[in-house]
Amino acid sequence: MSAISSLFRKLTDFAAPLGVVLGFLLTAGTAQAGEVVMRSGYRFEFEGKAVPVQALTIEQIRGAAQGPIVGYPFTMFEDPARRTYLPQALVSEVQLGDIPVDEFNVRIPPGPKSVMFGSIGGFTIPPTPFSEFGRRIVSLNTPNGNLEIIQAISKLKPDFITLTALKQNWEYSISSREIPPDVIRATISNATNFNDDNHEDRLAVVRYFLDAGMLSRAQLELDGIEKDFEDMEARVRELRLMIRQLEAAEYLKEFRSRLDAGQFELVARLSPRFPRNDISEATLAAVDQMMADHETAHEKMDRVRAGLSRLQAEVKDAAHLERFQDMRWVVDRRLSRNTLERMSPFLQTIDDPTLSAEEKLALAYSGWVVGPALADTDPLKAISLWDARDRVRDYLQSANSLRQQDILDSLMRLEGIGPEAMAAIVGLLGPVFETPVYREGQSLTMQTMRVGTSIPYEILLPAEYSPDRSYPVIMALHMAGMSPKAELDWWGGTTISGPAHRNGYIVIAPSLQGEKTGASDLHERVLEVLRDARRRFHVDSDRVFLTGHGSGADLALDLGMAHPSHFAGLVSIGGRLNEYAHHYWENCEELPCYYVMGELDGDLFAANSSDITRQVKNSYDVVLVQYKQRGNEDYREELPRIFDWMGLQRRGDQPIELERVTMRPGDNRFDWIEFSGLPANIIEPRLSRTGRVIPASPLPIEGTITPGNNIYLKAGVSQLTVWLSPELVRYDERVKVSWKGRTMFNDFPEMNISTMLEQVYTTGDRSRLYWTRIDL
Numbered sequence: 001m002s003a004i005s006s007l008f009r010k011l012t013d014f015a016a017p018l019g020v021v022l023g024f025l026l027t028a029g030t031a032q033a034g035e036v037v038m039r040s041g042y043r044f045e046f047e048g049k050a051v052p053v054q055a056l057t058i059e060q061i062r063g064a065a066q067g068p069i070v071g072y073p074f075t076m077f078e079d080p081a082r083r084t085y086l087p088q089a090l091v092s093e094v095q096l097g098d099i100p101v102d103e104f105n106v107r108i109p110p111g112p113k114s115v116m117f118g119s120i121g122g123f124t125i126p127p128t129p130f131s132e133f134g135r136r137i138v139s140l141n142t143p144n145g146n147l148e149i150i151q152a153i154s155k156l157k158p159d160f161i162t163l164t165a166l167k168q169n170w171e172y173s174i175s176s177r178e179i180p181p182d183v184i185r186a187t188i189s190n191a192t193n194f195n196d197d198n199h200e201d202r203l204a205v206v207r208y209f210l211d212a213g214m215l216s217r218a219q220l221e222l223d224g225i226e227k228d229f230e231d232m233e234a235r236v237r238e239l240r241l242m243i244r245q246l247e248a249a250e251y252l253k254e255f256r257s258r259l260d261a262g263q264f265e266l267v268a269r270l271s272p273r274f275p276r277n278d279i280s281e282a283t284l285a286a287v288d289q290m291m292a293d294h295e296t297a298h299e300k301m302d303r304v305r306a307g308l309s310r311l312q313a314e315v316k317d318a319a320h321l322e323r324f325q326d327m328r329w330v331v332d333r334r335l336s337r338n339t340l341e342r343m344s345p346f347l348q349t350i351d352d353p354t355l356s357a358e359e360k361l362a363l364a365y366s367g368w369v370v371g372p373a374l375a376d377t378d379p380l381k382a383i384s385l386w387d388a389r390d391r392v393r394d395y396l397q398s399a400n401s402l403r404q405q406d407i408l409d410s411l412m413r414l415e416g417i418g419p420e421a422m423a424a425i426v427g428l429l430g431p432v433f434e435t436p437v438y439r440e441g442q443s444l445t446m447q448t449m450r451v452g453t454s455i456p457y458e459i460l461l462p463a464e465y466s467p468d469r470s471y472p473v474i475m476a477l478h479m480a481g482m483s484p485k486a487e488l489d490w491w492g493g494t495t496i497s498g499p500a501h502r503n504g505y506i507v508i509a510p511s512l513q514g515e516k517t518g519a520s521d522l523h524e525r526v527l528e529v530l531r532d533a534r535r536r537f538h539v540d541s542d543r544v545f546l547t548g549h550g551s552g553a554d555l556a557l558d559l560g561m562a563h564p565s566h567f568a569g570l571v572s573i574g575g576r577l578n579e580y581a582h583h584y585w586e587n588c589e590e591l592p593c594y595y596v597m598g599e600l601d602g603d604l605f606a607a608n609s610s611d612i613t614r615q616v617k618n619s620y621d622v623v624l625v626q627y628k629q630r631g632n633e634d635y636r637e638e639l640p641r642i643f644d645w646m647g648l649q650r651r652g653d654q655p656i657e658l659e660r661v662t663m664r665p666g667d668n669r670f671d672w673i674e675f676s677g678l679p680a681n682i683i684e685p686r687l688s689r690t691g692r693v694i695p696a697s698p699l700p701i702e703g704t705i706t707p708g709n710n711i712y713l714k715a716g717v718s719q720l721t722v723w724l725s726p727e728l729v730r731y732d733e734r735v736k737v738s739w740k741g742r743t744m745f746n747d748f749p750e751m752n753i754s755t756m757l758e759q760v761y762t763t764g765d766r767s768r769l770y771w772t773r774i775d776l
Contacts, residue, residue: 034096036077038086040592040621041648044641046077046084050094053085056609056624073616074624080160080173081637085624087616104156104208106134106191108164115168119143120600120631127151130179134187135166141632153179153187158211172629175637181209181217199229206239215247241278248279252286254502259290261504262471263464264337266496268294297337304343305332307350308364314357323383327365338469342367342428345375370424381416388417389425396432396535396761404761408754419726419751419771426756426766430467432535440464441496443488448532457529458484460492460507461537462500472543472568472646474500474507475530479550479574484509487549490634503643508533512552519580520666523559527566534764541767542651547571549634557581562667564591564660569649571642572596573635576604577611580663583698585611585620587660587670590652592621594645596638598630654727654768656705661698672728672770673703677718705729713739713776723759723770724749737774744776 036050037043052072055061075088121141128137134153139146149170155162160173161184176184188194188205195201202225209218222243226236251274255267271291276284308328315321335343346364349355355363359377366382367375369389376382388411395407411417438444440463448455462471478487488509492500500507510529512522526546533539546567548556553575560570561584570588573596577585595612597605605626615622623645627635660670663682668675682699702714703722709729711722722737722745729735729749737745751771759770 034077034094036075036084036086036091037093037095038621038623039090039092042623042645044077044084044644046079048078049096050091051076051078052088056085056613057606059606060609060613071617073613080157080162081175081627083626083628085616085626087619087622089619090621104188104192106152106154106156106187108152108154108166113165113167113169115170117142117168117170117600117629117631119602121602122632130183130187132186133190134183153191156184156187156208158208158213170629172627176212178637181214184208184212185217185221197228199225199232202229203235210243210246213250215243215250219243244275244278245280245283248275248283251275252283255287255290257502258463261462261464261502262338262466262469263462263504264294264297265464294337297340300340300343300347301335303350304335304340304347304364307346308332308361311357311361315361317358317379320358320379320383323386324361324365327368327382327386331364331368334468336466336468338466339368342372344372369428370421371428374421374424378416384414384416385421385425388414388422389429392422392425392429392757393432395757396429404757408757411753419753419756422753422756423769426760426769429766431538432764435461435465435467435537438465441494441498441501443485443492446532446536448528449535450528450532453528455510455525455529455532456484457508457510457532458488459509459533459537460488460500462504462506463496465506465537467538470538470540471504471506473530473533473539473545474505474646475526475544475546475556475567476507476509477526477546477548477552477556478509478512479548479552482549482552484511487552490549490636491547491639499639499643503647505646506533506537506539512555519555519558520664522555523562523666526555526559527563530566531762531764534766539764541765543568543646543649544651545569545571545646545649547573548575549573550575550632554578558584560591560593561585561587562662562664563669564588565651565669565671567591568651569594569646571646573638574598574601574604574632577608581611583661583663585614588615588620589618589659590655592623592645592649594623594625594642596625596627596635596642598627598633598635600629600631602632651767654725656728658701658703660701662701663698670701672723672725673701673713673715674721674723675701675715675717675719679716682716709733709735711735711737713737715739720776722774722776724772724774725768725770726751735774737776739776745774749774 033045033047034050035043035045053074053076054072056074073088074085075091077084077086119142124139124141124146130136130153136151138149138151140149149168150166151163152166153161154164154171157176159176161176161179162171162173164171185205189196202221206218206221206225209215209221219240222236222239225232255271258267267290271287274287308331312321312324312328315324343364345367346360349360349363352360355377358379362377362379362382363375366385369385391407391411395404398404398407436444438461443458443460446457446459448457465471474491476487476491478484488507491505492498492507508529510526512525530544534541544567546556546560546569548554553572556570557572557575557577558580560567561581564587569592571594575595593615595608597608599605612622612624625638627633654671658671658673662668662678665676665678678699682697699716700714704712705728706712711729713720713722720739724735731749731751733748734746735749736743749772752773755773756769756771760766
């Protein structure tokens with residue numbers, strides 16, 4: 001049941017004996033609805049009860065060890081369209097309640113239904129539009145070829161609509177948002193004994209659209225009632241007031257979402273149009289505060305610009321003045337709500353009589369480069385910080401190793417640029433290369449910058465994209481036969497009202513076409529596109545999500561499990577876990593996974609069930625969604641829940657204890673451990689003395705960092721590199737590294753700017769900085 005429906009029910013006692021009048025079923029209190037909350041904070045609504053589940057398939061239940069205690073690792077939550085399985089250990093709270101639900105039942109003529117589907121593919125062509133009686137034709141890909149099926153709307157609920165095949169034993173539900181309101185209205189009129197002259201029937205339709213969150217359509221229905229029933233004027237007026245309150249709540253929710261995505265100007269443009277008549281004081285106060293915050297921010301920006309101009313005129317030192325003029329030009333051009341916080345020390349001291357003009361400007365310009373916490377009143381320090389920033393950008397832009405070494409040497413000679421300042425500079429540097437010109441809402445076609453191996457990709461930037469704000473990223477991998485653009489549109493839409501825009505995500509769709517098709521080649525192709533995007537755009541590397549459909553999801557699962565430290569989450573829509581996943585599932589300890597599958601999509605659910613069960617039994621963060629009686633589809637209706645889930649995920653802190661496995665030479669980096677030289681029995685199968693094939697086995701990679709700065713490694717490889725940072729070890733004490741039963745390193749670690757910049761140059765990741773490299 002939607003939040004709008006709940007609010008509406010609180011605002012009015014609007015329940016008539018509709019079942020008798022309309023000929024549809026009104027159930028009140030017979031269906032139990034609720035909300036589940038995971039420990040991560042992810043929550044969603046469901047209908048029915050929470051059901052403990054022993055296993056995902058009958059075969060797993062039969063194969064389970066028999067004993068006095070039966071384990072139930074899953075809890076299943078069901079609604080008319082899908083089943084959602086969660087790790088029982090990660091379910092934090094389940095709230096149940098009896099909520100009345102309105103259902104329109106459409107009479108379906110009886111007919112032969114001998115055909116049942118055990119497996120179906122996707123639609124071979126798009127379904128026909130629904131008729132005015134709620135029917136359509138779909139062409140289905142079945143094991144026996146294409147089959148045309150007539151579907152009819154058989155039940156309408158506010159959240160879900162049930163479709164029933166007229167000649168086959170096939171029925172499932174889809175989101176009501178997937179069907180146009182006009183189709184729903186026509187079906188109610190033409191496929192039930194709806195009486196257009198009965199005001200209770202008409203009000204029941206209003207109730208339905210309100211519960212479905214289709215407020216514009218509910219308002220349109222009220223217009224008709226007001227015109228046709230003069231004696232209903234008072235009641236219509238009351239309902240209009242309630243709809244205005246609901247619309248205001250939806251506007252406010254949208255404004256907050258857009259503000260969270262950094263779309264300040266969009267909200268500022270829309271806020272004056274907000275309907276203010278008959279709106280609650282709390283809602284108006286919230287909107288007014290948004291407008292006031294925007295005006296205050298612009299007033300502060302005006303104050304910053306005026307202050308920089310005034311104080312610059314008071315600078316006496318010619319050398320300082322020349323540098324400050326260049327800095328002012330940059331700040332004036334880039335000052336926005338995304339960068340205003342950097343100016344907070346300057347704004348706090350702009351009228352301080354104890355500070356000189358140069359000291360105040362130093363606060364402004366140093367804060368711009370390293371952030372307010374490290375802002376300094378020393379003009380020479382501010383100039384040095386800007387010099388360091390410019391040289392860091394030159395280093396990251398250069399492909400010439402000799403040139404990079406010259407830049408490093410010059411950085412070493414700068415005074416007052418310590419590790420803390422350098423980390424802050426890198427964090428606020430923004431994209432190394434400027435963003436190409438783009439039109440808002442339209443995608444860009446890009447090519448990676450690596451000479452000779454350029455890889456094309458599509459990228460969609462969110463509304464009001466700013467290079468001074470970091471954005472979460474969706475790496476979307478397309479299925480075979482589909483284009484990257486199609487995958488991009490699925491996530492982003494074609495206008496700024498699309499889901500990626502509304503939630504403030506960059507969407508990247510690499511081209512997976514090429515001569516080389518091996519897993520390692522495809523892995524490198526995707527990772528190279530990610531590295532390129534990090535250089536060109538302001539990517540939040542702690543919020544990169546790897547996703548895909550079909551064969552693209554197959555690749556996403558393989559890549560994500562092989563390189564889990566790159567991503568904040570893994571979303572598979574119709575993806576199949578391969579033979580490596582039978583071992584690599586262990587690598588997902590810190591990688592949340594969201595699986596979406598159709599019940600009739602061949603053996604996909606059964607094939608994936610074993611590895612997903614292993615994850616769940618180990619309390620990994622997993623969401624498994626199975627759409628009932630559905631096949632190979634894109635499941636667009638799952639998008640809102642996926643975005644809710646992604647909004648809570650972040651790449652975790654670097655683990656001080658890690659246990660991973662590898663089986664391929666390219667899968668050679670897990671967080672702070674990098675390695676090479678895998679033994680042959682890991683990479684390829686072997687033959688026993690009797691000729692029996694011994695399959696390749698996974699190689700454990702283990703590392704532990706103790707509070708005493710001791711690092712213990714277990715890895716049967718020939719070479720190993722340890723990457724360290726202040727988040728992992730203390731730099732004022734010795735670090736002792738033990739591997740292969742002996743001490744391989746025992747010394748005080750040093751913070752090396754060269755090491756840090758080398759990693760940033762190689763990966764583009766400016767969220768995880770490594771200062772020390774130990775080669776063993």
